[in-house]
Amino acid sequence: MNYFFQQLLNGFQLGSVYALISLGYTMIYGIIRLINFAHGDIFMLGAYFGFYAITRLKFNFLLAIIFSMVLCMIINVIIEKVAYAPLRKKNVPRINLLITAIGVSFFLENFTSLKIIFGPDYQPYPRPFKIITFDFLGLTISSIQIIVFLITLVLLLILDYLIKRTKIGLAMRAVSYDKETALLMGINVDNIISLTFALGAALAGAGGVLYGICYPQIHPYMGIMPGLKAFVAAVLGGIGIISGAVLGSYIIGMVEVFTAAFISSTFRDAIAFAILIIVLLTRPQGLFGKEEGIKL
Amino acid sequence: MINLYIIQIFSYACCITISALGLNLIYGYTGLFSLGHAAFMGIGAYLSALLTKSFSHYGYFIYIGAIISSVIFTFLISYLIAIPILKLKSDYLGIATLGFGIIVKVLLDNSDKVFSQMGGSRGMLGIPNFTNLPIVLFSLILIILIMRNLIYSKFGRNLIAIREDENAAYAMGINVYKQRLLAFALGCSFAGFSGALYAHLYCFLHPSNFDFLRSIDLMLIIVLGGLGSMSGTIIASFLWVFILEGLRIILPQAILDWRLVIYPLLLILLMLLRPQGIFGNKEILWLKKEY
Amino acid sequence: MAEEGILKIENLNKSFDGLKAVKDFNLILKEGELCGLIGPNGAGKTTVFNLITGFYKPDSGKIIFQNKDITNLLPHQIVHLGISRTFQNIRLFNNLTVLENILFAFNYQINYSTTESILRIGNFKKVEKEVKEKCYQFLKLFDLEKKVNILAKNLPYGEMRKLEIARALALNPKLLLLDEPSCGMTIGETSLLMDLIKFIKEKFKLTIFIIEHQMRVIMNLCERIVVMDFGEIIAEGKPEEIQNNPKVIAAYLGREYALH
Secondary structure, three states: OHHHHHHHHHHHHHHHHHHHHHHHHHHHHHHHOOOOOOHHHHHHHHHHHHHHHHHOOOOOHHHHHHHHHHHHHHHHHHHHHHHHHHHHHOOOOHHHHHHHHHHHHHHHHHHHOOOOOOOOOOEEOOOOOOOOEEEEOOEEEEHHHHHHHHHHHHHHHHHHHHHHHOHHHHHHHHHHHOHHHHHHOOOOHHHHHHHHHHHHHHHHHHHHHHHHHHOOEEOOOOOHHHHHHHHHHHHHHOOOOHHHHHHHHHHHHHHHHHHHHHHOHHHHHHHHHHHHHHHHHHOOOOOOOOOOOOOO | OHHHHHHHHHHHHHHHHHHHHHHHHHHHHOOOOOOOHHHHHHHHHHHHHHHHHHOHHHOHHHHHHHHHHHHHHHHHHHHHHHHHHOOOOHHHHHHHHHHHHHHHHHHHHOHHHOOHHHOHHHOEOOOOOOOOHHHHHHHHHHHHHHHHHHHOOHHHHHHHHHHHOHHHHHOOOOOHHHHHHHHHHHHHHHHHHHHHHHHHHHOOEOHHHHOHHHHHHHHHHHHHHOOOOHHHHHHHHHHHHHHHHHHHHHOOHHHHHHHHHHHHHHHHHHHHHOOOOOOOOOOOHHHOOOO | OOOOOOEEEEEEEEEEOOEEEEEEEEEEEOOOOEEEEEOOOOOOHHHHHHHHOOOOOOOEEEEEEOOEEOOOOOHHHHHHHOEEEOOOOOOOOOOOEHHHHHHHHHHHHOOOOHHHHHHOOOOHHHHHHHHHHHHHHHHHHOOOHHHOOOEHHHOOHHHHHHHHHHHHHHOOOOEEEEEOOOOOOOHHHHHHHHHHHHHHHHHHOOEEEEEOOOHHHHHHHOOEEEEEEOOEEEEEEOHHHHHOOHHHHHHHHOOOOOOO
């Protein structure tokens, strides 16, 4: 029984990291219908920036997270303006945008693994705070888990406030419903899109640092699998829907941890995609999504 | 020695072209966004290798049998998978096929628990080297012929109609769903064919040869060549194989890793400058015909 | 005998998300008649067409065509039975040529096998040649034979409509459904359209069911008119009767819609 609850905690931890990545996917898809393959690599960059901040710049933990978030935001906005925006302007078919995203992803991964940049080897991640474990009702809770929960919670609350209670959030929602009309309403759609990329990157960057703290080995290709799974989580919850991404992430996190713990750890990757297939076959619009009809 | 090496690369390029043509049939001509194509190559490769290794005393005959079995098996399995999956909309179809590809890879990684010969994540060794240049060239020409004749007939027209406007296609008496199933299964069987050839070319298989990154490579090739253009796919496949290999030879050791940085940058540039790919949807020479 | 019709619609109902788009729709179309379907925007006319042609499934009710129950058939099956249609917002294959648009319509009547097409044996060459000939002949009927290689999207609007109608006819239907064919046309183009419709009715011996907004077209062409509003039939009869029907006038004027 204890083992079960212990895994529950682990699942919650993993789910939190996935949530931070997944939100970026879902927001970007919601706004420009792009599956941003490069998003997982922003997450990877976030982990590396955090690493750099803690080990070289000797930042404390919170400052490192903020540092990482800011850098990721800047990079993602640059990518958007240089690679995606010109294509959107030209009205190319969506496949081209997707391929560009794939190109960006490959570029980030391979550039980072060049020896003069970060190098291809696994880097052990520092833990710049004392790890205390508590015993609570027979469970062992580590301060890492608490920190992950708290930071994720804070970021989610900030995002929620931003989306639901500010004018900018309203603009974001408007653009994701109907870009043309939003444009006619005087919303600067390009800026909103850049902002969405920035927000998604910030969350992913934070997620990267947290991931590094929890599973302390990073490498340039670390973003691929978590990125894919976070994407699956977004689809599970309903792609384009923020609450869906969060719920989906926790479900995927839980299922993955439980599969590894109770079935076999070799199947932990496959289980997320098995869930994906089941969702797509039974309820493709996701848990919170609405069915789309054909307009004839 | 150099000649043998070039021949092997050329043969590899032929295999990739066969697979890419299959994907072009599925996506370029029918409009089905499939991101799991390499998985079907893997299924064909591993099945054929298993057969030739298990029945190696039959020599050449088992090779032919293995190839035929791979083609039929990938056709059937992709048809079955497609039945539920093709009911999904484009983006979701891509995601589902991606997921399928990953599941296949995980199954292949664990294959040694069922058939120890398959080697699991250690890879499968000792596959007899039956594939040679004449065989692979013959296969490529065969596939090109089949595809060309199919496209410029009733069936190709059905697929193009479906790609252009699904509802108009229904309104013209086309059984959209069934045609999609057939196109998908046929395209995947090309992949299975190519996998079987590949297995007996390099004589070593590893699940990572057929993971989703490889599926993405195939997608890149057909977009770069031009969707809905056979000529484009053929040329793009060869260019892609030879340029990547070529860079590996030309670049000095010190900056070898840069080829993996340059390649995506070129990709992005190409998307910006020529999004319709090299050929767009045009054909050249004998591949060009009226519908 | 009098109640026998080529198309019988019985108690058809369709809702979308709780909104009733078609309510208790009953209709019998007699073979060879030219019947019009009119009503304010949103009355449910195109929904009726979509239900007849199998693009939507009705919630309840029956559709019987030539004594066959087609209620739950798929669109392509209904085409094979002899009903074809045009769409309100023209669904041509825009990136294909005029010839290809018609050719693709003749496709389902071609019956060589896959093997024959791959190996190019047997009937293949003969059938392909015949079909292409048929296309040219067909396009000639519609004065489009000089435009065979022009992309559909580059045709003038009036000819796009004509091509769409031609394509629907290439399917060899017994019942043709036209959804607002005069939409977006000038007065001159509309006159040509009316002549075209009269011509095809004669030449192909069709039953035609036509949704229209332009009263001129409806009053001149149709022998019988059905009027819908809010998903229901509110009136039915000859053009003169409909013109003076108070319910019809209210339906239109009530929404400030001017009668031509």
